[in-house]
Every structure is written in C-alpha cells, then in structure tokens.
Amino acid sequence: MQPSQLQSRMAASVMTMMSLWLLFSWRAVALDPQGLLNSQDALTASESLGDEGFGDMPGDVSYEADFGLFDRSIVGRAPQSLVVLSNNEPKALNLQAGDTTCYKVEKKVIFGDNAGNGPRNKTIYVSANTCQQPIYTGQAKGRAPPAPQLMLRVSNSNEAACQSSVKDGINFREGAVTLSYNATDDTYIGIIAPNVTSEFQGVYNFEVAVSLDDFFHRYESRGGAELLWMDSDSTSALLVTRNLTEDADDVSRIMAQQPPYELFVSNSESTATDGLRHSVCGLQNTAQIFASSAGSGAINSPYKTGLTLRGPGRLPKQQFLLVALNASSSYSGTLVKKANATNVQKRQQDERGGPGSILFQATDFQTVSGTNCKVVTDLEFCNEIQYAVPGNDQKFNNTALAKAYDDYAKSMYENFEKVMMQIQCEAGKTSLYSLARNCDDCRTAYKNWLCTVSIPRCENFGSSNPFAVKRNAAQAFPNGTMLDEEERNKLEPFVSSQTSRNKFIDSEIQPGPYKEILPCEELCYEVVQSCPAAIQFNCPQSGTPGFEASYHGRERNGSTVVACNYPGEARTPMSAAQRIVPDAMLLVSGLGVAAAWALR
Template structure:
C-alpha cells in the first residue's frame, strides 16, 4: 500500500516536470524562429543595399558598424577607453620614447617637484624650463630629384591643463626646429607636457624617437647661436682639417686648473652632401645617431681613429683651447662641424660673463670647412720648437707623412734660431733697469718676437697653386710636383720672368721638401714690426718699407672681407671669419706702418 502511494507521487512529479519542459521548449523555439526570421530579413536588406552602393558605399557601411557594450551596473567611466598614462618627470632627468606618426604622448611635472615644501601653501608661481630633442625620425623612402626631404618636425605643448597639453586634437603648439625645442613656462600648479608626432605620407617609414626634460635651473637641451661660431676652422689639406675652439677662459689664473681637466667638448662632423642630419642639426642625440664622425676625448688616439683631440695653449694669449685634428677626409669636399659641451662636463669660466652653464648639454652653431684638391700642402701641428704653427705648409707625400714633415720644418727652424741666440749673447740682458736697451721691453720679449717671426717665415703657410686667393703669392713654379708632373707650358712661360714665383722663400723648402708649385700666404707685416719693437737696435734687424718690391714679396697687411680667405699669416689666424674685435691680434701694435727702412732679415 505504501509502495503504491510512493509510486503515485513520483508519477505526479514526473508529469509536472515533463509539462514544464515542454512549455520551455515551445517558447524557446518561437523566440529562435523570430530572431532567425528577423536576421534573415536584415541580411537580405543589407545585401540588396550593398548591391546598389558599390565598393565605396560598402566600405562606408563597414566603418559605421560599431559595437557598444552595456554592462548595466558598471559606470561608463570605468569600462570606456582608459585615458593615456602620464609619465612623471623630475627636474633634470630626461626621458626618451618612441612615438608613432600621428600619436601624442604626455608628461607631468608634479607641483611638489616644482615648488618643493611650498607645494600646498597658497598662490605661487615658478619658471620651469622645458626642452626636447628629436633623436630619430621617419626615413624618406620615396624618389626625389633633389635633396632628400626630411620628416616633418614634432610639436611641443605645455600647460597646467592635462587636456590642453595632451590632446591629440588642435594645432596650437611649438614646432621643433631642426630637431630641438625649448620653452620657459610660468608654472602655478602641476604642469603637463605634450609631445605630438605629425602624420606623415606613406613615403616615410619608421618612428620618431625623442628625449624630453624639465628643469628648474635652465634648459637641459640648449642650442647656442649667439656670438658666432665657438669652433674655428684653422686650416685643411686634401685629407685632413684642423679645428680649434675659442679660449676656454680669459683668466690667466685659471689656466692650470683647466689644463688638468678632461677636454669639455665633443664634435659631430658630416659631409655637406649627407642628408642624414637634415632636420636634426640642433639635436645632440640626433647628431649622435646620424653624424659621420663623432669625436670625443674618450676615443682620441685609438688605432685608425679618424681624429685626435686634446687641450692646447697655442694661439692668442696662450690660454686653454680644445683642438680637433680630423684625418681620412675626402678631397675637394665640404663639411660641417658642430661642437657640443657634454652634459656632465666640468664647468669652465667662459669669455661671456653672462653665459649660464646649465644642467645639460649645449650645442653650438655649426662651423663649415672644406678640404682641397691638391696634395702638396699638408696640415701640421704640435711642433716641439715652433709650437705656435698650426696650418698647412708646403709638403711632399712621396717623402714625408704629416708627422715627419712637421719635424723636418721644426728642426730647420730650430737650427736657424741657434744663430740668433749667438747674437743675443752679446746683449747685456741682465743689466740693471736703467742700463737696459728699453724700459718697455726686455730680452725675453725679443726672443719671443724673433721666434714667432722666424717660425712663420721659415715654415710658410701653403695653398694649392690653383687657389683663387688674390693675396697669395705663387711660389716654386719651376719645380715639378711630387708626382713628377709640371705646370702647363703656357703657365710656366708667363711666370718665367717673375723671379719671386720661380722658387720658395728659402732654399731648404726647394732642396729638402721639394713640394712643387704652390701659393704662399705671406706673413702679416706686424710680425716683422714686433721684432724691431722688442729687440735692441744692436742686432740690426730691420723691416722693408711698405709698398716697396721687398715688402710685396715678403709680407702683407690684414685684409679680411668676412670670407674664409686669409690675407696674411699670423700664428693663430683662423679661416673662420670673425668680427674685427674677435680677430687674432698681435701682442704689440704700438708701431705704425711708417716704421720700415730699407733692408730686412728675410729668409730666402
């Protein structure tokens, strides 16, 4: 009986369950059928529309299709696209990043970094210095008839508003110039910095890479264009060039300290035909990635290094300078050299009293220089005796390399100076002040002036025979070039009656060096006048009178027209044009050109 009741209950429950399952299946089938019918209808409508729209219309429809999720209980601010993350900048700590064309990235300098302990106290403002350099840029891969174009420049925005600085929309901002930008901003709160990469055409491939920095002291990245070139082109030959900085200090008491330090500058050099540096000429990291030669003290002296650099006291005032000797250059080529003061270089006192050292690197105005085609003028420097010589001299690469050539000239000048010392032994150099030959000068002044003159006239400054310098004098026209060739017969015939052009200034050059035909940049006339002024009359040293044949064949006056043409040779005279106040001046200019008398101790 009990079993019958249990079976009855189970049968009732099973029937109810089957009825519910049937109802569920019924409604589910109807819903699915309705949805399928609606989807089929929509699909047919879409196919009909696409047939009439064509390819462009169909793609426009695809662009309009979007999916928008609805998560009910969740706020849309949480489930929407996450805002671009902000990179926090600290003072004087640059950050680097890759940036795709058309993208924007954003940085934040927090108010606690700007204002420190006063970040939460009332109204305040402080200048923040924002700077950036482009390190790499997209490369042009298209076809170009002229110079290969460079990618468009990045843009900088700075604001106390995240939206204003970091929005990808809008055109307001400061465009980089040659890969660099600087902006001083009056900060009153958190400061936002946006870097915007422009869209580029399909002919450009690659990304932008940049470095950005904020500083409370000064711009971390600086391009210094004031005051002309910091780097001077001294001279060059067919494969090498000599470049020297201006004085690192004007304070004689600071010389020893600076000479004991590492050289403060590095140098970037590129052939003017190279387009790799276009758009990056004001950027340190950009030049570091693209320049053909990067010269630093760390790599100087290495085997097969294309440069040597170091500190020197040569030149005006015997004050510290940094010298760069570049080798393995191409003949008849134009180059550009850009000097950079390293970010962590020890500060040195500069000429300009108002120049700020700053926390980062300083890039200076580029210096242009050229190599020549002829091979019988060679740059020499670092001579032991004639230590002020630093220019191209008559040479012969069949007999001497540049180092051996420098020694040959130096030994010759030193032997000539020994004769002068014998003459000076007859002068009472140690006499009392009232017995000296001059109250203004002494024997040391005489020796220095004579040595300066002797080295300049016995080691003449050389230019190619084909040089267009109107002030240079033709020399040694009757001799063959080191490769055995001669001047054209017509040229030789025209010069045959010009005695001065047939030989060099002194026989040592023709007999020992044998450079062949060249042009000489004559010594500046004040070199001779300085000897007359500094030395006793007893040595009978005299200068030729200006305007006479003896003067015209021996000396020349200064006559610079703002070009790289050198009118006369004075130790330290650079080819880089400088204003009159910046030119190398002799130690004594008290004598006027009317000093001259008939004869001179000019070497022949």
C-alpha cells in the same frame, strides 16, 4: 516571460548609472562651453628655439607603447598614460607618426616644500630633442626631404596639453625645441608626432627634460662661431675652439681637466642630419664622425683632440685634428659642450653654463684638391704653427713633415741666440735697451717671426686667393708633373715665383708649385719693436718690391680667404672684437733688410 527579481534589480541599476552619467556629462560641458581651446595658459617661447609658430595637430591620436620583445597582437594599443618628469632628468621614448604622449611635472617638484602654501608661480624650462625620425624612402628629385618636425605643448591642464582635440603647439626646429613656462600648479607636457605619408618609414624617438635652472637641451647661435676652422688640406682639417677662459689665473685648472667639448662632423652632401641639426642625440645618431676625448688617439681613429695653449693669449683651447676626409669636399662641424662639462668656466664668467648639454652653431669647412699642401700642428719648437705647409707625400707623412720643418727652424734660431748672448739682458732697468721691453719679449717676437717665415702657409697653386703669392713654379709636382709651359713662361720673369721663400723647402721638401699666404707685416715690426737695435734687424718698407714679395697687411671681408698669416689666424671669419689683436705696430722707415743670420 516575467523577469526575475535579480534581473529587475540589475536593469534598474543600469538605468540609474546611465542617468547619472548623462547628468554629469552635461554639467562638465556647461562649465566650459568654449571647450578646451580657451585655455589661458601663459606660454613664453624661447628666443633661441621653438619660435616657428603653431602647427596643425593630427586628429584622433593616441600614444602607442613600443615593446621590442612583444608582438603588437599581444600588447595591443596602450591607453595614454602620464610619465612623471623630475628636475634635470631627461626621458626618452619612441613615438609612432600620428601619436601623442604626455608627461607630468608635479607641483612638489616645482615648488618643493612650498607646494601646498597658497598661490605661487615659478618659471620652469622645458626642452626636447628629436633623436630619430622617419626616413624618406620615396623617389625624390634632388635632396631627399626630412620628416616633419615634432610638436610640443605645455599647460597646467592635462586636456589642453595632451588631448588630440587641441590644435595649438610649438613646432620643433631642426630637431629641438625650448619653452619657458610660468607654472602655478601641476604642469603637463605633450609631445605630438605628425602624420606622415607612406614614403616615410620608421618611428620618431625623442628626449624631453624639465629644469628649474635652465634649459637642459640648448642650442646656442648667438655670439658668433665657437669653433674655428684653422686650415685643411686634401684629407685633413684642423679645428680649434675659442678660448675656454680669459682668466690667466684659471689656466692651470682647465688644462688639468678633460676636454669639455665633443664634435659632430658630416659631409654636406649627406642628408642624414637634415631636420636634426640642433639636436645632440639626433647628431649623435646620424653624424659621420663623432669626436670625443674618450676615443682620441685610438688606432685608425679619424680624429685626435686635446687641450692646447696655442693661439691668442696663450689661453686654453680645445683642438680637433680630423683625418681621412674626402678631397674637394664641404663639411659641417657642430660643437657640443657635454652635460658633465658645464663647470668649465669660459671667458671668466660663463653665462652659457647649465644643467645639460649645449650645442653650438655649426662651422663649415672644406678640403682642397691638391696634395702638396699638408696640415701640421703640435710642433715641439715652433709650437704656434697650426696650418697647411708645403709638403710632399712621396717623401713625408704629416708627422715627419712637421718634424723636418721644426728641426730646420730650431737650427736657424740657434744663430739668433748667439747674437743675443752679446746683449746685456740681465742689466738693471736703467741699463736695459728698453724700459717697455726685455730680452724675453725679443726672443718671443723673433721666434714667432722665424717660425712663420721658415714654415710658410700653403695653398694649392690653383687657389683663387688674390693675396697669395705663387711659389716654386719651376719645380715639378711630387708626382712628377709640371705646370704647363705657357704658365711657366708667364712666371719666368718673376724671381719670387720661381723658387720658395728659402732653399730648404725646394731642396729638402720639394713640394712643387704652390701659393704662399705671406706673413702679416706686424710680425716683422714686432721684432723691431721688441729687440735691441744692436741686433740690426730691419723690415722692408711697405710698397717696395722687397715688401710686396715678403709680407702683407690684414684684409678680411667676412670670407674664409686669409690675406696674411699670423700665429692663430683662423679661416673662420670673426668680428673685430674676436680677432687676434697684436701689439701696436712700429712703422720702420728705410729699405732695411734682416741681418745676415735672419731669413729674408
């Protein structure tokens, strides 16, 4: 049967189209005989993240759209499409294991009005965070492994960035990656999810952003810890940031703002944060405690946060008081500066500001087993106190305990004020007791000393701290138990171990046996240096029995062991440049003792 005229024309058209397709397909391959792997794109990995090298790309991958309201049988597999990214506007997406999705940054976003004017280049900052990852459901021996990390690819070629045939890329590290890229045209960003075994269930979810200013997602590990572990007891811990500014003229402005930081806290035994420790959204989805100023102070809230001037320099810091923790447990706290809080200037010129959030190196801390040391802070009079003190949970909660100590110290200070009334504090400079110090300096130094010695820093009796002194061994613990007889007999010859530093603790608080971290010796020397000789305040000489039972020098070997107590002394080890630097010590000779109105 002969084909009709219409059928003949259709056959001819099909043959012509196939010939053209073969012709241009061959020409396209001939233009790049080495394939897409020879791209000469200039990629510069960030120093802080994303420098683990390149990983293998899974084969035959494509983006599969995820629509929660529709069944996959209706939606089908969506073809890979380009999502356009704008400056400092992050995009989030679900991604199945083995799939790839692609983004485009148009040259008009990069170059603005100069997008069409000849050759040009500009550095753009690409960053991404993993917000969710497949969960291991297999039977692991020991700690369950996290899912493999996502991969980032950036190029001025759609094919090089987004096609499955290209193997190169930069692996995320702990759920985060950053890459600075020298853009000369439209730029393409590929996010690749690795294939996983059947033991992993669930999808990846990530957030990606491009910025012309700086990385939108940042992980900051340089410069030491930003969050300091001050102290803890069996159920609570106190954490404080470093100074928010070093500029005294900026204090009022910062104290009037909302606290700039949020905090993620997880028990170290938890595996939920594994693989996501450098990701803000990842920690927000997995951390056991998320502490922010918005939820601070709520009923049954496991934390309280706010700004404070306690500590070195009387400069602004943010404080986090965590409660309802588990005893004898290790935790990790990760500080994040919120995206809308980067305008807070830190240390005069904040070189770490940026358009998005900044995640800081985690700070590890522990709770203790004993219950007769309690963390107190926010005292009205002794406002520099922020550590664990001898306590008794049978008589006081932490708030009532703090008030009891504060009232006691305040009553002792009244005796000092009576002595100071005899000093001519308002006299002219030529008549003052010192050209370098005045009565206000004396009051400050004495108050610091008084609060530290009347509210001692406490550790469990079983603490391994070699610098801590055993106290109150003859008294029963709050639960009625005693130290074993052998231990009591061994300590009986040592008077300083039988009772506390002052009678108020033994009679009113009744904490039972504990160890005291002695005050730093410069606290005593600063009173002598700052106050008139007429008040007859003296310090015991170093090396004498009176000194050994009352004070200690500073010794830090990079551990969390505190050798002596000074206002603002953190457990987190810091470099010498970050340490609290008190006034130069005045070494006092002789075996002096404090005046009759002062504590020993």
